[in-house]
Amino acid sequence: MFYRVSGQFKTSYESDMALFPVKQDAILLAFILALFYVAFPMMASEFTYKALLVPVLIYALAAMGLNILTGYAGQLSLGTAGFMGVGAYACYKITSIFPEVNIVVALLLSGCFSAAVGVAFGLPSLRIKGFYLAIATLAAQFFLVWLFEKWAWLYNFNASGAIEVKGHEFFGLVITGPNAAPITQYYFVLVCVTVVSFAMINITRGRFGRVWKAVRDMDIAAELVGINLMRAKLSAFAVSSYVVGIAGALLVFFWKGAAEPNLFDIPLSFKVLFIAIIGGLGSIIGNFLGALLIVALPVLLNLLPGVLGLEINSATLEHINVMIVGALIVFFLIVEPHGLARLWALIREKLIIWPFPH
Amino acid sequence: MAIKGMNCLAAGVVALGLGITAVQADELYTPNMTYRTGPFAATGIPIMNGQRDYIEMLNARDGGIGGIKINFDECETSYNTNKGMECYEKTKGNAIVTQPWSTGITLQVLPRTNVDRVPILATGYGFSPMSDGDTFAWAFNPPVSYWDGASMILQYISDGDLDNLKGKKIALLHLDHPFGKEPIPLIEKLADKHGFEFLPIPVGLKEMQNQSAQWLQIRRERPDFVIMWGWGAMNAGALTEAVKTRYPMDKLVGVWWSGSDDDLRPLGGKAKGYKSISWNAPGKYSVIEDIRSHVVAKGNSMIGSEDDLNKVFYQRGVVMSMFMAEAIRTAQQKFKIAKITPEQMRWGIENLKLDGKRLEELGMLGMVAPFSMSCDNHTGHGGAWMLEWNGEQFAKVSDLLMPDRSEIEPIEKEKAKEYAKNNAPWPGRDGLACE
Numbered sequence: 027m028f029y030r031v032s033g034q035f036k037t038s039y040e041s042d043m044a045l046f047p048v049k050q051d052a053i054l055l056a057f058i059l060a061l062f063y064v065a066f067p068m069m070a071s072e073f074t075y076k077a078l079l080v081p082v083l084i085y086a087l088a089a090m091g092l093n094i095l096t097g098y099a100g101q102l103s104l105g106t107a108g109f110m111g112v113g114a115y116a117c118y119k120i121t122s123i124f125p126e127v128n129i130v131v132a133l134l135l136s137g138c139f140s141a142a143v144g145v146a147f148g149l150p151s152l153r154i155k156g157f158y159l160a161i162a163t164l165a166a167q168f169f170l171v172w173l174f175e176k177w178a179w180l181y182n183f184n185a186s187g188a189i190e191v192k193g194h195e196f197f198g199l200v201i202t203g204p205n206a207a208p209i210t211q212y213y214f215v216l217v218c219v220t221v222v223s224f225a226m227i228n229i230t231r232g233r234f235g236r237v238w239k240a241v242r243d244m245d246i247a248a249e250l251v252g253i254n255l256m257r258a259k260l261s262a263f264a265v266s267s268y269v270v271g272i273a274g275a276l277l278v279f280f281w282k283g284a285a286e287p288n289l290f291d292i293p294l295s296f297k298v299l300f301i302a303i304i305g306g307l308g309s310i311i312g313n314f315l316g317a318l319l320i321v322a323l324p325v326l327l328n329l330l331p332g333v334l335g336l337e338i339n340s341a342t343l344e345h346i347n348v349m350i351v352g353a354l355i356v357f358f359l360i361v362e363p364h365g366l367a368r369l370w371a372l373i374r375e376k377l378i379i380w381p382f383p384h
Numbered sequence: 385m386a387i388k389g390m391n392c393l394a395a396g397v398v399a400l401g402l403g404i405t406a407v408q409a410d411e412l413y414t415p416n417m418t419y420r421t422g423p424f425a426a427t428g429i430p431i432m433n434g435q436r437d438y439i440e441m442l443n444a445r446d447g448g449i450g451g452i453k454i455n456f457d458e459c460e461t462s463y464n465t466n467k468g469m470e471c472y473e474k475t476k477g478n479a480i481v482t483q484p485w486s487t488g489i490t491l492q493v494l495p496r497t498n499v500d501r502v503p504i505l506a507t508g509y510g511f512s513p514m515s516d517g518d519t520f521a522w523a524f525n526p527p528v529s530y531w532d533g534a535s536m537i538l539q540y541i542s543d544g545d546l547d548n549l550k551g552k553k554i555a556l557l558h559l560d561h562p563f564g565k566e567p568i569p570l571i572e573k574l575a576d577k578h579g580f581e582f583l584p585i586p587v588g589l590k591e592m593q594n595q596s597a598q599w600l601q602i603r604r605e606r607p608d609f610v611i612m613w614g615w616g617a618m619n620a621g622a623l624t625e626a627v628k629t630r631y632p633m634d635k636l637v638g639v640w641w642s643g644s645d646d647d648l649r650p651l652g653g654k655a656k657g658y659k660s661i662s663w664n665a666p667g668k669y670s671v672i673e674d675i676r677s678h679v680v681a682k683g684n685s686m687i688g689s690e691d692d693l694n695k696v697f698y699q700r701g702v703v704m705s706m707f708m709a710e711a712i713r714t715a716q717q718k719f720k721i722a723k724i725t726p727e728q729m730r731w732g733i734e735n736l737k738l739d740g741k742r743l744e745e746l747g748m749l750g751m752v753a754p755f756s757m758s759c760d761n762h763t764g765h766g767g768a769w770m771l772e773w774n775g776e777q778f779a780k781v782s783d784l785l786m787p788d789r790s791e792i793e794p795i796e797k798e799k800a801k802e803y804a805k806n807n808a809p810w811p812g813r814d815g816l817a818c819e
Binding site for chain 2 (some may be wrong): 072073076077081175182184185186187188190191192193204205277282283284286288289291325328329339340341343344345
């Protein structure tokens with residue numbers, strides 16, 4: 027009923043290959059975008075921006091980067107947090123060496139640094155696969171965090187070893203530092219995430235995406251049909267690390283305002299990997315669903331007793347929270363091992379044929 | 385499943401407008417960012433119990449402070465900076481003071497508090513240059529800063545004259561985290577000046593419980609003293625390793641966060657001689673008896689056993705809450721109003737004066753050194769004592785030690801300026817009057 031496709035005829039190849047072959051998809055997306063661009067900012071408090079909306083967007087972006095590599099190109103990576111750190115530290119150094127550079131330029135450039143580092147650590151993927159590659163990227167993770175701690179030039183020889191973000195302006199609006207209004211930071215992050223998501227949707231639908239999928243599904247077969255494996259794998263590492271690096275820079279500049287090296291330690295890598303896996307490997311929408319479950323749900327659960335007027339000790343609440351989120355992760359993975367994105371795809375298929383399933 | 389999704393969405397929309405803790409009109413909201421879970425819980429819990437029980441005692445015995453009840457809500461962070469930020473954002477709307485409870489979280493919320501105009505009370509932790517009230521108008525770290533602590537420890541081990549350390553080797557076994565790195569700039573400077581060798585040995589967050597590599601290095605380097613800047617599971621790890629490698633315990637001195645009875649009890653007599661500096665002296669005080677009768681006896685405390693009341697860390701929590709309560713009282717007296725605002729609370733902390741007479745009235749004479757704060761002194765620099773583990777408990781083994789402020793102040797000013805530059809545009813005192 028809601029998703030009736032009858033009457034929507036595709037009369038050309040262009041319409042068959044369109045971003046939204048079904049009209050309702052476009053409507054749904056427009057609704058979600060309206061929700062994020064108009065409805066949420068009208069209702070949100072400062073807390074909502076800082077603890078819910080901005081973190082969800084940034085984690086979703088990081089997971090999207092990882093998904094390019096792991097979900098589309100099939101190269102397992104445990105170094106995501108390290109690459110996020112490269113983006114963040116690069117952006118920090120660029121803005122402190124060239125203070126007059128526009129923050130958008132700095133963001134785009136910092137992605138290049140993490141892409142370069144990603145490609146360097148992606149080189150072993152030409153020889154090793156699967157778990158062995160995961161170990162190689164794990165080495166990247168440990169090495170990079172060690173570098174962030176030991177190379178004092180990276181944090182401008184700050185005594186505490188942390189990087190701190192100055193106030194930057196973007197066409198007259200303060201967008202970083204403590205004086206930035208949370209709503210401006212939110213819109214900035216939202217626009218970045220929208221643009222990158224749109225680019226990633228199209229890259230994964232295009233030639234690169236198909237090459238990556240071919241490599242993922244069977245690399246020997248892909249090589250036999252003439253795909254250059256080196257180029258395919260390294261391009262996946264580059265694109266993935268680029269997105270991940272931008273997410274890392276956004277994380278520090280638009281959310282936290284200060285960061286210490288151990289922020290980019292292995293727990294962050296796992297968190298991003300979980301978002302990608304639970305959201306659904308090989309999908310773009312899944313990253314957002316996964317981020318909602320892993321990042322937003324615990325925050326909402328923490329608020330619940332207050333809303334209901336229950337008095338629960340905050341430590342007990344934390345324990346309950348961990349249990350509920352853990353149980354939900356297990357539940358969703360049992361219901362649909364391919365992640366939330368697949369769950370949504372099934373719902374959509376059912377809606378299309380509803381109420382006459384064959 | 386679709387219905388479930390809708391529910392989730394609805395809950396999300398409801399929560400969007402909320403996120404601020406409900407507070408009744410007739411109470412003062414002073415949230416505490418605790419960590420009763422996670423790898424730092426073991427050292428956090430006793431202190432947080434002490435903090436909570438002192439306020440509960442004031443609420444039960446005096447009906448709060450100045451006739452108004454204190455809502456000492458806890459927000460769990462697990463020592464995680466993300467959750468700390470979340471707690472800060474959640475509580476700042478109604479809070480008259482924020483207690484971030486970790487140097488990492490303090491560094492994150494510090495710039496925000498200038499904008500939100502909420503004072504930070506970081507008792508005995510945080511960031512040493514916060515002492516410079518001209519730069520950090522909203523941040524306070526009484527009664528002593530980490531640099532004060534490092535200076536006092538060096539004085540103690542050198543018998544009062546740092547030149548005695550000439551040619552000696554001093555290792556700093558520290559947590560590789562902003563907290564653990566705090567004393568390094570000061571010790572480096574003093575090492576240059578007094579000609580001793582300084583050897584920092586970092587312990588990563590992941591290797592807290594297995595420090596064999598670090599202790600191997602200590603055995604190889606044979607430092608004359610090891611100063612420990614540890615917290616959470618790192619303390620127990622280091623002490624166990626020190627006992628195992630038979631490191632002479634009287635050459636091992638910890639900062640005040642490395643002196644928890646709970647870490648030393650399992651080692652008992654083997655750790656005899658271990659020292660830890662402390663700005664609260666453990667003992668029998670009438671305030672503890674009041675807590676026993678008004679809070680513990682009524683089953684309103686979270687402590688495991690009554691024995692906890694005698695522990696150094698529990699009593700330190702009591703002292704921490706006392707600072708806050710006295711600051712509230714100071715502000716109430718000045719502004720002649722019970723329900724003070726965050727801005728008035730800031731004035732109260734800045735003008736906090738604790739003398740022997742007041743401490744005696746509180747039943748805490750000798751528990752903490754008297755000190756007073758002012759506009760350009762946001763720490764108080766009250767001094768501390770050296771405690772020694774005698775196999776069963778900590779006992780005071782020194783007179784009151786005082787930091788060498790002439791060495792510390794110049795770097796405080798320098799680092800405060802550097803911080804303001806790194807976080808430009810930094811508002812500084814921002815026109816706040818100094819009285």
